[in-house]
Amino acid sequence: MGVGLIVDAEEIAEEIRRVASESISEEDLRQGVEYVLKRKVIEKLKEIEGEGVPHASWKPPRARYEVTLVSGVRADALYGHLIIEYERPKTFETKSGFEKAVEQVKGYIIAHAQNNEARFPRYLGVVLDGFKIGFVRYRSVTRTFERKGPFEVNKNTVAKLIEAIVGLRRKALSPEDLLKDFGPESPVTRAAIKTFYGKLLNPLDRTKTFFEDWRRVFSQVCAYSPSKVKGLEKFYGLKDADPEKLLFAVHTYYALIMKLLAAEVGSLYITPRIWSYLRTLEDAYYRGHERLRDELRDLEEGGIFQKLGILNFLEADYFAWYLDEWDPEVGKAIMNVIDRLVEYDPSVADLEPERIRDLFKRLYQNLVPKKIRHDLGEYYTPDWLAELVLNEVGWTLENFEKVAEEKEDVLAPLDLRLLDPACGSGTFLILAIGRLKSYVEEHWIDKKTALRKITRNIVGFDLNPLAVIASRANYLISLGDMLREKGDQPIEIPIYLADSILVERRQTLTAAAYVLRTVAGEFSIPETVVKKGLLPKVLAVIEECVRGGYNADEFKARLLREVELKEDEVSVIVELFNNMLRLEREGKNRIWTRILKNSFAPFFVGKFDYVVGNPPWINWENLPEDYRNSTKELWDAYGLLRKTKGMGLGKVKKDMAMLFIARCMDRYVKDGGMFAFLAPFTIYKTQAGAGFRRHITNYNVQKIHELVTLYPFEGATNRTSLIVIRKAGKTSFPIPCIIWCNPRSKPIDINASLREVARMTKQYRLMMIPIEVNRPESPWMQVTEKAYKTLKESVIGESLW
Structure with a gap:
């Protein structure tokens, strides 16, 4: 597979060090390094890109001859200018030498930007003495210059320098720009989604299988039903479209963008590329759309990521079906996406990683309308x-x-x-x-x-x-x-x-087995194989034998050679192999062994010092019946179905967040470990939360934050809380409770920082106690410290909590 023209960062680093060893002054160093950069980087860019490449100004700012200014041509590039400040070789062996160079380059940035603070972030400063290098940039958030270094001049630090030069001619990778180019209003987006949707109207059997299993899994994730995605067809201007298939097309489109960008960014860290991985795909398309399909098949099978040394980036993926439905129309739609993506500079992930934090969240938030996402229980x-x-x-x-x-x-x-x-x-x-x-x-x-x-x-x-x-x-x-x-x-x-809370277990005639149900059938794995940690090896043998065309006897012989198993375990695994072989012959295989490997990951990962997150906020009654039946045993085991007679503040349905908290505390948190989850505030108040409240006090609930009036999830009216628990000892009442209040009429900006939110809101410190002494299952009320003391002294006389 072609990967484009490559710059050898290690070779450039060696040449810079050689120049430094032969230089007496900073002027000698500047001339030598400029020659290396022009020959090895700038000229190669011109060969590939033609006009519009970064250009170097060899007349330095402020008439200094130990500075190089390299300027770009794009207003939307991460940096518009790169200023390289040279110092006499080995100057940075002293701290003062490095600090002086940093101050000088800061001065050049301020002067060249004409003292306009808004323009400071458009500059990247580099200080170089030939043996060591440092980087200087202005951070708008803190309104200060940030410096990094000094570092040794080696392949990695020179790669960062090359990235900055190449990035001068490409668009900065940012959520805002991605949204403009790949959001729902983009012609590229609409054309691709329309094409994908069209292929789902009369799909191959293999595509149907992926679609049906996606629908099965999605229903467990978010209480999915077709009625909840009504309106998506209007959003994309596809009158009378099947909303389920349209959502699958949207998911496929979104997944493809993520895969392409991840491959582009990932390849950046192996060898700095002047001509990117995406250029390789572009080149393949112009040699014939089938060539592009072949390159994308390699991508979807994890080829590019395995070359990068990342084993599992793409596996258990429902969204590669478009390869089986490929035709010139699909090729053209995807090529339009690549053409737009290739304009982006992936080095922003390295140079300014905070700019792309959770890069894809905002894109997906806009590809699917807010109401549909919220109806599906998706709150980012x-x-x-x-x-x-x-x-x-x-x-x-x-x-x-x-x-x-x-x-x-x-x-x-x-x-x-x-x-x-x-x-x-x-x-x-x-x-x-x-x-x-x-x-x-x-x-x-x-x-x-x-x-x-x-x-x-x-x-x-x-x-x-x-x-x-x-x-x-x-x-x-x-x-x-x-x-x-x-x-x-x-x-x-x-x-x-993987499902964090449930892996279905079934007793067979010979042994216990874990079961995964899919639309392609049920897959069973002996419980002992999972617990002994043999599953990854077993699945690898199955996958290799299916691809190699083994029959059942040949597979069994190889399995016994490579994995130590008991006879009853072997019989279940041979049955699994036969199922996989059948799917392969039907053209429906490829991902199922990887889905099995992922599904049983919770058994392999061990326990954790910290468990954090935002679990699904879904009413248990809205989940598929078979999933409800499968989890009922867990609800019973943790006592979550317990009710308080006549004490609720109105009946509400059971929320899956309660089971998530109970199960994850039990299954994943180390003794002495910390746990914090966002959860509906109603679980502390309602009758349906009675069993949860009693169960959770078996652990040490340390604090609760009430965030009800902040509406943190894009203004959704969910009554939000944060519960903090230590897995050590039991809960001692009262529990500290922080109430966050938003005195402003407008909601909190989802892009605000925690410091900004704390400044624009008010926080009040209260306490939570059960309304009935020694009955933690009773609803919990919030009281001030003064009120608590009054209750304790005048009503109770002594602390009974």
Whole structure:
């Protein structure tokens, strides 16, 4: 597969170091480095792109001869200008030498921007002494210049310099621009979705299978029903369209954009590319639309990601069906998407990662109308609220420092484990990675070590196939330049398509088995195989044998050679192999072994120091009947069906958030670990929450935030709370309760920071206690500290809570 023209960052780094070793003054260094950059980067850009490439001004600002100014041609590029300040070789061996260079380049930026603060972010400053390099940029959020370095001149730091130069001619990768180019009003979007929808009207059997199983899974995720997506056809101007198939087309389109961008960003971290991965696809199309299909098939089968050393980025995916329905019309629609995507500069993920935090969330929020998303129970967590959750459990830089000090090990915080069991697009995980990366940079920790630990310890599950792709893409982007330090050993992005609370178990004649139901049939796995950790190996053998055309006897012989199993286990696995072989012959295989691997991931990941998230807010009664029946045993086991006689504030239906909290506390939180979930505030008040309230006080409920008047989910009227629990001891009443009030008439901006939200709202400290002493299942009321003391002294006489 062609990957375009490549710049060898290691070779350029060697040449810069050679120039430095031969230079006496900064002027010698400037001339030598300029020659290297022109020959190795600028001229190659001209060869490929023609006009419109960045140009270097060899007349430096303020008549200084140790500065190079490289300017771009796009107003929407991440940076418009790159200023390189040269210093005499080895100047940065002293701290003062580096600091002086930083101050000089800041002065050049201010002068060239004509002291206009609004223009400062358009500049990137580079300071270079030939052996070491540093970067300077202006951050609008803090209104300060930020510097990084000095770093050794090596392939990674030179790659960052090359990215900045190449990025001068490409559009900055940002949620705002993605929305303009790929939102619902975009002609590119409408044409692609219309094309995908058209292919779903008379699909192949294999496509039908994927569509039906997507519908099955989606109904478990969000109490899906066809009536809830009514109106989508009007939104996209497709009169009388089947809304279910249209939603599947929208999901397919959204998934494709994420895959393409993830491949583009991921490839950036292996070798800096002047001609991108997307250019490769563009080139393939012009050699024939079938060539593009072949390249995309490689993408969908994970080929490009496996070349990058990422094993599981694309697997268990329902959205590659368009390859089977391929024709020139599909090719043209996808090529239009690629043509627009190729204008973007993926290096923003490396140079300014905070600009693309949870990149895809806003795009999806606009591709599907708010009312439909809310009817489906889809409420995306704003960053400020996720920040509050992480603060409350102690996933903070301050706590990382404390852990390192207590354990006398600077790496100790990297061994802390965090899970989001309903991760959606990955908001909590991305923020968690960002905080840990800040700690890594502050302590100069080896990035290869950090990468291995992060991908082992920051984990997510979701049952929505689209959310899993979004979360993996965001996770990959948030790892950023750590991927360059990956080495030869591949990594896995620890986001799994799995049900966090339920894996169905069934007793057979010979042994217990776990069962996964799909529209392609039921798949059984011996419980002992899962618990012994043999499932990944077993599934790998099945997949290889199905592709290799083995019969059942040949498969059994190979299985016994490669995996140590008992006879009763072997018989169940051979039956599974036969089912997979049947699906292969029917043209319906390919993803089912990977779906099985993902589905059983909760058994392999272990327990966590922190479990955080925003679980589905779905009425249990609205879920499919077979799923309700499967989970009823869990509701009973945790005592969640208990009621209080005559004490509720009105009957309400049981919310799945209660089961999520009970199950995840039990299954995933280490003893002594912290847990924080967003949940409906009604669970503390209503009759339906009685069993939940009694159960949860078996743990140490430490704090509750009432966020009812903030309406944090895009103005939706959900009564929101945050519950914080430690898995150590039992609840002691009163529980501290923070009430957040919004005195303004307009809702909170979903893009506001936590600091901004705290400033524009008022917080009141109250307490929560059951209305009946020694009966935690009774509704909980909020009282002031003064009122609590009065109750305790005058009504009760002594503390009975």
